[in-house]
Amino acid sequence: MAVKNRDRFSTATRLKLLGEQTAQRVYRSQTKRQARRSRLTGRAALLVLVVCSLVVALAYPIRQYVSQRAEIAEQRQKQAEHRENVERLRDEKARWQDDAYAEQRVRDRLHYVMPGETGFTVIDPEAAERHRTDGGGADRPWYSNVWDGVDKADRSGAAGRPDDN
Numbered sequence: 001m002a003v004k005n006r007d008r009f010s011t012a013t014r015l016k017l018l019g020e021q022t023a024q025r026v027y028r029s030q031t032k033r034q035a036r037r038s039r040l041t042g043r044a045a046l047l048v049l050v051v052c053s054l055v056v057a058l059a060y061p062i063r064q065y066v067s068q069r070a071e072i073a074e075q076r077q078k079q080a081e082h083r084e085n086v087e088r089l090r091d092e093k094a095r096w097q098d099d100a101y102a103e104q105r106v107r108d109r110l111h112y113v114m115p116g117e118t119g120f121t122v123i124d125p126e127a128a129e130r131h132r133t134d135g136g137g138a139d140r141p142w143y144s145n146v147w148d149g150v151d152k153a154d155r156s157g158a159a160g161r162p163d164d165n
Contacts, residue, residue: 095101106112113119 096105111119111121
């Protein structure tokens, strides 16, 4: 018994017991931490799953929303351009209502002259020469040239159509 008591209080025995107790405490705290981590990991996994589900569920509607907003902006831009075009056309219509503007445009485009005025047409000599060599002539009346142009257009258009016979 004395040996047992001595053995019980020996330094080696005490260190051995202290080491075992410390190991048990460390083991217990590690298992508690692991248990907490595993619960936290499970919660985190569930949270990640929910967030991913929300992202997947909302991705298409958000993409549609963004594309529709872009389309709306494009349509508004087109609408503004069309409004500007309408305003330009209204201004032009108002100008054509003015007799002086209409007269000036007719004189420019159709080479009209007022009674008592003398009209002049300046012809480029090189262009006139090219016109003569192409089969047109300055010595022919203007309406002959117009009908020749219509006949020429008719011949080129008829080449692509089957005969009606």
